[in-house]
Amino acid sequence: MTGDTTPGGAATSRPASVVTLDDVARRAGVSSATASRALGDHPHVAAATRARVREAAEELDYVASPEATRLAGGPTGRVAVLVPHPSRWFFGELIEGLEESLRAVDLDLVLFRVGGPEERAAFFARLPARRKVDAVVVLAFAVDEAEHARLASLGVDVVAAGGRVASYPSVGIDDHLAGRQAMDHLIHLGHRRIGMIAVTNDGELAPDPDGRTSAWRAALADAGAEPDDDLVVTVPWGGEGGADGMARLLGLRTPPTAVLAHDDETALGAVRTLRRAGLRVPEDLSVIGIDDHPVAALTDLTTVAQPVRAQGRRAGELVAAALRGELRERVPPAELLPTRLVLRGTTSPPGAPR
Amino acid sequence: MTGDTTPGGAATSRPASVVTLDDVARRAGVSSATASRALGDHPHVAAATRARVREAAEELDYVASPEATRLAGGPTGRVAVLVPHPSRWFFGELIEGLEESLRAVDLDLVLFRVGGPEERAAFFARLPARRKVDAVVVLAFAVDEAEHARLASLGVDVVAAGGRVASYPSVGIDDHLAGRQAMDHLIHLGHRRIGMIAVTNDGELAPDPDGRTSAWRAALADAGAEPDDDLVVTVPWGGEGGADGMARLLGLRTPPTAVLAHDDETALGAVRTLRRAGLRVPEDLSVIGIDDHPVAALTDLTTVAQPVRAQGRRAGELVAAALRGELRERVPPAELLPTRLVLRGTTSPPGAPR
DNA sequence: ATGAAAGCGCTAACAC
DNA sequence: GTGTTAGCGCTTTCAT
Numbered sequence: 001m002t003g004d005t006t007p008g009g010a011a012t013s014r015p016a017s018v019v020t021l022d023d024v025a026r027r028a029g030v031s032s033a034t035a036s037r038a039l040g041d042h043p044h045v046a047a048a049t050r051a052r053v054r055e056a057a058e059e060l061d062y063v064a065s066p067e068a069t070r071l072a073g074g075p076t077g078r079v080a081v082l083v084p085h086p087s088r089w090f091f092g093e094l095i096e097g098l099e100e101s102l103r104a105v106d107l108d109l110v111l112f113r114v115g116g117p118e119e120r121a122a123f124f125a126r127l128p129a130r131r132k133v134d135a136v137v138v139l140a141f142a143v144d145e146a147e148h149a150r151l152a153s154l155g156v157d158v159v160a161a162g163g164r165v166a167s168y169p170s171v172g173i174d175d176h177l178a179g180r181q182a183m184d185h186l187i188h189l190g191h192r193r194i195g196m197i198a199v200t201n202d203g204e205l206a207p208d209p210d211g212r213t214s215a216w217r218a219a220l221a222d223a224g225a226e227p228d229d230d231l232v233v234t235v236p237w238g239g240e241g242g243a244d245g246m247a248r249l250l251g252l253r254t255p256p257t258a259v260l261a262h263d264d265e266t267a268l269g270a271v272r273t274l275r276r277a278g279l280r281v282p283e284d285l286s287v288i289g290i291d292d293h294p295v296a297a298l299t300d301l302t303t304v305a306q307p308v309r310a311q312g313r314r315a316g317e318l319v320a321a322a323l324r325g326e327l328r329e330r331v332p333p334a335e336l337l338p339t340r341l342v343l344r345g346t347t348s349p350p351g352a353p354r
Numbered sequence: 355m356t357g358d359t360t361p362g363g364a365a366t367s368r369p370a371s372v373v374t375l376d377d378v379a380r381r382a383g384v385s386s387a388t389a390s391r392a393l394g395d396h397p398h399v400a401a402a403t404r405a406r407v408r409e410a411a412e413e414l415d416y417v418a419s420p421e422a423t424r425l426a427g428g429p430t431g432r433v434a435v436l437v438p439h440p441s442r443w444f445f446g447e448l449i450e451g452l453e454e455s456l457r458a459v460d461l462d463l464v465l466f467r468v469g470g471p472e473e474r475a476a477f478f479a480r481l482p483a484r485r486k487v488d489a490v491v492v493l494a495f496a497v498d499e500a501e502h503a504r505l506a507s508l509g510v511d512v513v514a515a516g517g518r519v520a521s522y523p524s525v526g527i528d529d530h531l532a533g534r535q536a537m538d539h540l541i542h543l544g545h546r547r548i549g550m551i552a553v554t555n556d557g558e559l560a561p562d563p564d565g566r567t568s569a570w571r572a573a574l575a576d577a578g579a580e581p582d583d584d585l586v587v588t589v590p591w592g593g594e595g596g597a598d599g600m601a602r603l604l605g606l607r608t609p610p611t612a613v614l615a616h617d618d619e620t621a622l623g624a625v626r627t628l629r630r631a632g633l634r635v636p637e638d639l640s641v642i643g644i645d646d647h648p649v650a651a652l653t654d655l656t657t658v659a660q661p662v663r664a665q666g667r668r669a670g671e672l673v674a675a676a677l678r679g680e681l682r683e684r685v686p687p688a689e690l691l692p693t694r695l696v697l698r699g700t701t702s703p704p705g706a707p708r
Numbered sequence: 709a710t711g712a713a714a715g716c717g718c719t720a721a722c723a724c
Numbered sequence: 725g726t727g728t729t730a731g732c733g734c735t736t737t738c739a740t
Contacts, residue, residue, distance in 0.1 A: 018485075020733060031711045036735060044709055063484050067430070068733035070421040071716045078464070086453065087446030087663070096441045099467045108486065110432070111463045113453045130417045131372075132462065239652040268652045295649045298593040298622045309441070374717060385727045390719060398725055422717035425732045712739080723728075 019060045028056040039064070078108045079319055080129040080136045084115045084202065089293050090263075090308055094139050094162050097312025105320045107134070114141070116202055124150045135319045137161060138168065141201065157322035161315030162308070169327055170334045171314040173306045178339040179215025179260065182288045182304045185341055186258045190349045191286065192225040195256035197245035197266050199237040212262055212290065231256055235266070242269025250277060257285060257350035264289035264296045264303055271299070271346065282348040292342055300345035307337050373414045382410040393418070432462045433673055434483040434490045438469050438556065443647050444617075444662055448493050448516050451666025459674045461488070468495070470556055478504045489673045491515060492522065495555065511676035515669030516662070523681055525668040525689045527660045532693040533569025533614065536642045536658045539695055540612045544703045545640065546579040549610035551599035551620050553591040566616055566644065585610055589620070596623025604631060611639060611704035618643035618650045618657055625653070625700065636702040646696055654699035661691050 025035035030049060037045045038053035056062075070076050079102060083091050099109050112129060114120040124147050129136065136151060140162030143151065148167065151158050160170035186194050196216040213232060220227040233248045235241035242261055246269065249255055261267035267289030274281050281287055282302075289296060292305030314335060321327055379389035384403060391399045392407035410416075424430050433456060437445050453463050466483060468474040478501050483490065490505060494516030497505065502521065505512050514524035540548050550570040567586060574581040587602045589595035596615055600623065603609055615621035621643030628635050635641055636656075643650060646659030668689060675681055 018733095021735095022733080032734080033712075033736075034710055037710090040735085046709060049709075065425070065485055065733055067421040067424040068716090069735080071419070071425055071718090072733075072735040073716065074735075076421075085450070086440075087443060087450045089441060089443065089446075092441030092443075092446045095465070096439070096467065099440065099465055103467070103482070106482070108482070109465045111449070111453055111465050113450065113457070127417075128457070128460070128462070132420055239648060243652075265648070265652075268649060272652050272654070294593060294619070295622060295653075298597075298619075298626050299649075299653060300626070372717095375719095376717080386717090387719080387728075388726055391726085394719085400725060403725075419717050422732090423719075425734085426717075426719040427732065428719070710740085712737105714735105714737085716734090716736105718732090719730100720732105721728105721730085724726085 018065075019062045021062070021064065024053060024057045024060055024062050027060060028053040075134045075323070076132060077106065078110050078133045080110050080112055080133040081139060082112050082114045082123070082136065082141075083139045084113070084120075084141050086111065086113060089265075090162065090291065091139055093308035094312035094315070097309035097314075098137060098161070098316045099312075100309075101313045101316025102319065104316075107316075107319070107323075120202075127154065130154060134323055135159065137315055137319060139163075143168075157319065157327065159315055159318045159322060161311050166334075167331060169318045169322065169332050171311045171318065172334060172336060173311070173339050174211070174336045176211030176215045176218075177336075178290050178304045178306060179212035180219055181339060181341050182260050182290060183215055183219030185302070185343075185347065186260065186286060186288060187219060187223045189258070189286065189347060191256075191258040192220075192223065192350075193228075193231070193254065193256045193258075194220065195231045195233070195249040195259040197242055197249070197259060197261045197270060198232060198234045199241060199262040199266055200234055201237055212260075216260055237263075237266070239265050239269035239272070242266035243273045244269070246270035246273035250274075255285075258347065259285065259287050261287065261289045264291040264293035264301060267301055267303070267346075268295065268299060271301070282346050286347040286350070288347050290339075296342070296344070302344040302347040303342050304339050305342045306339045310337055372419075373416045375416070375418065378407060378410045378414055378416050381414060382407040429488045429677065430486060431460065432464050432487045434464050434466055434487040435493060436466050436468045436477070436490065436495075437493045438467070438474075438495050440465065440467060443619075444516065444645065445493055447662035448666035448669070451663035451668075452491060452515070452670045453666075454663075455667045455670025456673065458670075461670075461673070461677075474556075481508065484508060488677055489513065491669055491673060493517075494526075497522075511673065511681065513669055513672045513676060515665050520688075521685060523672050523676065523686050523688075525665045525672065525691065527665070527693050528565070528690045530565030530569045530572075531690075532644050532658045532660060533566035534573055535693060535695050536614050536644060537569055537573030539656070539697075539701065540614065540640060540642060541573060541577045543612075543640065543701060545610075545612040546574075546577065547582075547585070547608065547610045547612075548574065549585040549587070549603040549613040551596055551603070551613060551615045551624060552586060552588045553595060553616045553620055554588055555591055566614075570614055591617075591620070593619050593623035593626070596620030597627045598623070600624035600627035604628075609639075612701065613639065613641050615641065615643045618645040618647040618655060621655055621657070621700075622649065622653060625655070635700050640701040640704070642701050644693075650696070650698070656698045656701040657696050658693050659696045660693045664691055 021032050021035050025032040035053050038050040085091055102109050114123045135157040138160045158168045160168045163172050198213045217227045233245040235245040261270050267287050270287050271281055289301055289303040292303050296303045375386050375389055379386040389407050392404040439445055456463050468477045489511040492514045512522045514522045517526050552567045571581045587599040589599040615624050621641050624641050625635050633639055643655055643657040646657050650657045
């Protein structure tokens, strides 16, 4: 109650009565240098002094100016997160997980969209994160060589989450395995003529950088069925894409009896096309997705679940480790989190009204 | 090519050879003060000088140290965004829109989750955004008095988006009107016994802070039907909640012939319950949601669309305006973006197999 | 163990 | 119009 405590009347905007380190030092009866050491847990500070400083800081509700700290040589306490599409469930979950683990180590998350081609090009050209962060997290997109070089020019640690980026510490799932789990389920049910709806992200990625389509191929081959490339259609990401893809598959001379969609939203689109065509799912045609998006449960979609939020969380931990210098000199192998088949109502044996 | 340009071999992490303002000034043959003015578009700088400085900066690939800028009295160039649930579509869209307009004015978006009660309490207790941002954007949650005071203590502008926060400049929709559009559609179809599935967010908000339930009541009254409170069920947000709510409504002595769900995800849950109960939608019971979530199109759900991304975008513009000092001394009235009925397949006249 | 002093890179008076 | 000179609030040698 030394007069500075209660702001009193001026209810609104008020520069938060900026308390500086000097204020804390003065109150604790030491120099600012000592206060800095005490607060920073440096050695060579008497326990009593440390306590006094801490208390003073507490009482004054002191918060260090991040700018000053940084300018004087400290880290920024921020990490940039590069997100293609923040509004999609998958990215939202990654972000949520990331925020959680970054917050735990007091790191702020600065979001950068790198969605469409132009936006992405703009980001790498201007590099708006430059000089502003201690690390960068790349969410689920493949970084090409030029981009890799640009990121390197930031001079900070880079971590990848949600997908396939070699050369950086990363967390993800085994896409081939996930696809395989879905395919094996269909094959086990008796399907042999299985379609695949692959997606392209922002029109830039090769059809199958992620292994799901290769799983389709491998599973069929292993089951002794010749993979028929006509059964693979590639569409833009999303429900409408899935609907389109399914329509194309239905236009085949011999349509498949089951379909593996790249993800749940694509799968839902496929289901809509089937329903509109008067076909029953799964009696006439089985559909399986990958993700276990919340709507999958609501629409009774069979799928392969992946732990998305956990990937984000783990990525945050990798960032923390990197900042502690633990990942120097050796990119650890990609961490792959487990996926599992979730049986619901959109798959059944072929031609077998259940 | 004055030797500093190409980093050469050291392909990886490398402190980005920090170019300072002095370097630029020296190269342009002026003092750092002049360089600062030139780059900052200040008056009283010869056009030629300005050009020379700009060129030098360009060549050196100069980027100002945000910390130094800030420390010397400038703004941080950052805005904090408080998000309850980043992974939900609604918030993701808001974030995406926000990022877009903030990026346009070169502001970085720093994300803070304020989801569950504890998380939220933690945020307001610690105020991790303190001293780090120029403004705060509150996404779709009601700020109570204590929280309001805490935010005020940050001494920065605050803007709200996606919902009902008086006392701050804000963008949103007219929830009552949206609810009314949905209800009027049902009533127009001939329904009079209409259920309402309201939701509570994080178990903390009152049943109807947003007007959708009041729209239910008003629409029925206007139609000459006595609003029956048994027809209003309140559930936790989400598909499972919706499924539960629908189950409760089905348990009524006289179930409704149509249901207005607080949002599309809740509506989807309701539809699932109906299907599982062997009821047909819309023949046996109509369901309408609010949002126009992408899955609504995939599941043929009738709904009232709201422009979410635009709300985020507009909020970013409000932030920019606030930072230009344009919103001082007067909180502008809440901006309400238009909503519209989207007819799809989950509504039809009562008892009328269409 | 603690203090004094020198910056970190920039902006903002204040002179010229 | 442009240069000089102080800081902004910290961290960190270097002394003591």
